[in-house]
Amino acid sequence: MKEKTFRLSGVTIRSRDYKDGDKVITLFSLEQGKITALAKGARKPTASLRGAVQLLAQGSYLLARSRSSLPIVAQAHQEQSFLPPQGGFRQIAYASYVAELSDLALVEGQPAPELYRHLLIALSWIKLGQRPEAAARYYELQILQELGAFPDFSACQNCGKPAPFPAVLSPTAGGLLCPACAASAAGPILSQGAVLTLARLAALPAQRLACLDWSQNLGREMATAMAAYLDYHLDGQPKSRAFLNLPTP
Amino acid sequence: MTDLYPQSLRRLIQELSRLPGVGPKSAQRLAFYLLSRDKAALHRFSEAILNAKDMVHPCPICGGYTDESICPICADPRRDRRLLCVVEQPRDVVSMERSRSFQGVYQVLGGAISPMDGIGPEQLAIARLLRRVDEEQIQEVVVATNPNVEGEATALYIAGLLKEKGVAVSRIAHGLPVGGDLEFADEATLALALADRKPM
Numbered sequence: 001m002k003e004k005t006f007r008l009s010g011v012t013i014r015s016r017d018y019k020d021g022d023k024v025i026t027l028f029s030l031e032q033g034k035i036t037a038l039a040k041g042a043r044k045p046t047a048s049l050r051g052a053v054q055l056l057a058q059g060s061y062l063l064a065r066s067r068s069s070l071p072i073v074a075q076a077h078q079e080q081s082f083l084p085p086q087g088g089f090r091q092i093a094y095a096s097y098v099a100e101l102s103d104l105a106l107v108e109g110q111p112a113p114e115l116y117r118h119l120l121i122a123l124s125w126i127k128l129g130q131r132p133e134a135a136a137r138y139y140e141l142q143i144l145q146e147l148g149a150f151p152d153f154s155a156c157q158n159c160g161k162p163a164p165f166p167a168v169l170s171p172t173a174g175g176l177l178c179p180a181c182a183a184s185a186a187g188p189i190l191s192q193g194a195v196l197t198l199a200r201l202a203a204l205p206a207q208r209l210a211c212l213d214w215s216q217n218l219g220r221e222m223a224t225a226m227a228a229y230l231d232y233h234l235d236g237q238p239k240s241r242a243f244l245n246l247p248t249p
Numbered sequence: 250m251t252d253l254y255p256q257s258l259r260r261l262i263q264e265l266s267r268l269p270g271v272g273p274k275s276a277q278r279l280a281f282y283l284l285s286r287d288k289a290a291l292h293r294f295s296e297a298i299l300n301a302k303d304m305v306h307p308c309p310i311c312g313g314y315t316d317e318s319i320c321p322i323c324a325d326p327r328r329d330r331r332l333l334c335v336v337e338q339p340r341d342v343v344s345m346e347r348s349r350s351f352q353g354v355y356q357v358l359g360g361a362i363s364p365m366d367g368i369g370p371e372q373l374a375i376a377r378l379l380r381r382v383d384e385e386q387i388q389e390v391v392v393a394t395n396p397n398v399e400g401e402a403t404a405l406y407i408a409g410l411l412k413e414k415g416v417a418v419s420r421i422a423h424g425l426p427v428g429g430d431l432e433f434a435d436e437a438t439l440a441l442a443l444a445d446r447k448p449m
Contacts, residue, residue, distance in 0.1 A: 014365065015397075019270040045426040051435025055365075055398040078435045083398055089405040092398060096364040240364035248409055 005074060008032060008061045011082070011119060013099040015055040017043060024070065025053045026103055027061060030116050034106035037063050039073040052076035056083050056095055056123065082123040093243040094132035098122050098139050100238040101230070105143045118142040121206040133219055134201070134209055136244070140226045141202040149233045151175040153199045165192035169225045171232030188225040193218055198226075258284070310381075312357030312374050313342040322346075322354060329353045331388040335378060335407060337361050337395060345393060353391070356381060361399035362406055368399075370406060378407070382416055389417040396423045396441075 010029030018024045023042040027035045039053040052059040053076060062075040084091040102119055106112060118139060125135035144150045152175030156163050159181050166189045168182035169175070176195065177187070190198075197214055204212065214222070223244075231237050254262065258280060266276035283291060307313070308320035315321070322328060322342070332353030336342055342355050358373040381387065390411050394400035408418045424442035425434055434442075 046429055046433075048433045048435070051437045054437070057437070078437060081437045083401060083437075089402055089409065092402045092405070093364050096398065096402075100365050238365075239367035242367065243362075243364040243369065246369065248406060 003065075005062055005064045006032075008035065008063060009059070010035070010061060010116075011058045011099070011123070012053055012055055013102045015053055021047075023053050025073070028099075028102050028106060028116060028119060029061075029111075030113055031111060033110045033112050033116075034103070034108050035063070036070055036108065037061075037073050038066075038070045039076070042073070049073055049076045051081070052078035054078075054081065054083070056099060057081050058120070058123075082127050084127050084129060088129070089246070089248045090244075091126055091129055091132055093240060093246065094136055095123055095126045097136060097238055097240040097244060098126065100240045101139065101143055101234070104234045104236055104238060105147060112146055115142055115146040118206075121209075125206075125209055130210060131213075133223065133244075134212055137198070137222055137226060138201055138204075138206075138209060140230055141198065144230070144233065145202070147233055149174070150202070151198075151229060153195050156181050163195075165195070166190060167195070169229055171229045188221075188228045190225050191218070191221060194221045194225065198222055307339070307357070311342070311355045312339065312359060312377070313355055314339045327352075331386055332391065333378075333381065333385075333387045333389070334391045334393050336393050337400065337403070341393065351391075358394070358403065361394055361403040363399045364402065373403070375407065375410070379410060379414070382411060382414055387416060389419060391419050391421060393421045 008027060008029040008031050010027040012025050013028045014026035016024050018038065021041050021043045023039045025037055025039055027037065029035055039049050041047050042049045042053045044050070051057060052061065053073060057078050058080050059076055059078040061073055063071040064074045066072050082095055084095070098119065102115070122135040122139035125138075126132040141150070151169060155161060155176070156167070156178035157170065157173035157175045158177055161178055163176040163178050167176040167178055168187040169190050170177045170182065170187040176190070197212065197218065201212060227241060252259070261280045261283070262273070262276045265271055265279050266273050271279065304316040305314050306316070308315045308323055310319055310323040313320045313322065317324070329352045333356055334345060334351055334353055335356050335358060336345060337358055337360055339357050342357060345351050345355070356374065356378045358375065358378070360368055360373055362368060362370060362373065382390065390407070392404040392407055394403045404420055408420070411418045422445045423438065424445060425431070425438060431439070
């Protein structure tokens with residue numbers, strides 16, 4: 001028989017107001033992957049749960065199973081918040097994007113400990129405020145790895161020849177297509193620089209994220225290609241993507 | 250179980266259960282309570298709902314709720330029009346007024362920027378706020394959006410726009426609730442309370 005309560009450590013990747021003073025939260029937990037739970041009274045100023053159920057909060061959670069509804073957050077202890085303390089709008093937009101990608105990619109109750117580790121890295125990087133777009137590209141690649149849909153950058157997926165550049169990144173083919181094979185296939189075009197950067201980014205140890213640098217044009221090229229590739233594999237498009245390049249004063 | 254009730258009662262329960270915070274059981278309890286009232290009381294009740302719906306509208310200046318042409322706060326000549334407080338919802342105006350500590354005027358945004366819900370600045374009354382800052386003699390804007398991710402995103406976005414106009418922008422302080430114990434405060438709140446500490 002299952003225990004009535006269970007402990008999780010995780011990050012709140014979605015937090016919605018519910019009824020008068022409650023919240024429905026989605027946790028990306030180390031132990032059970034995505035879990036949706038009800039935090040009763042969490043919007044009240046004196047609620048002890050309040051901090052831990054905010055979007056981008058990391059903490060430990062004690063959840064109680066409920067027969068008729070979602071599990072209930074019985075206790076929560078916030079360890080840190082990935083909300084940038086003196087951050088700008090752009091950092092919040094990137095942190096929200098990474099959280100939303102997790103929500104779209106994960107299946108309820110299916111653990112993904114490796115991806116959880118990558119989420120912490122990406123959010124920490126965004127909180128530091130240095131090149132949040134690098135953290136976003138890094139996490140997008142890790143999500144594709146988790147989904148088993150990591151693009152093959154080594155050769156044309158149709159004819160097997162080393163891809164001459166620019167090549168087409170085709171989600172249906174599972175990687176690059178050379179211009180001859182891509183004649184009828186739709187997909188974003190990637191330069192050699194973009195392919196090499198993405199391949200390096202995926203293989204890079206997290207602490208060396210700062211070593212990678214790229215031009216604005218290359219950044220745009222990679223962002224467009226990854227967006228199209230991810231959208232094919234995810235259940236819906238992340239709404240927060242539209243906010244990443246919102247002009248801010 | 251509600252199938253056992255007469256059709257008209259089922260309909261009442263169904264309508265009541267659409268109200269926020271009212272589940273099926275509460276809806277049943279409310280329905281039976283309403284049935285126990287006399288007809289005159291029910292007429293007053295239904296008339297009050299319809300009347301509020303007909304009469305209440307957003308104030309054309311601040312966006313708060315009113316049943317006059319403009320709300321009492323915007324109409325009050327004693328309010329300090331150089332000081333403007335930005336809030337998310339009309340109900341937040343009432344919360345701020347309860348404090349009796351703010352003598353300025355308000356601007357209701359109608360929500361907060363929420364990247365994950367796809368709510369952007371163009372869906373809020375930010376353009377109206379900027380217009381008021383341009384047209385009225387506003388010297389300071391107090392941003393009183395909620396202290397959560399969406400509220401912070403909104404505050405940062407607004408502050409950026411207003412600073413370009415040379416207006417002083419302040420954010421309401423974050424910290425411990427009056428009567429709360431340090432023991433039960435979360436780390437983020439304590440960190441903000443320490444960061445915003447003031448000399449004594």
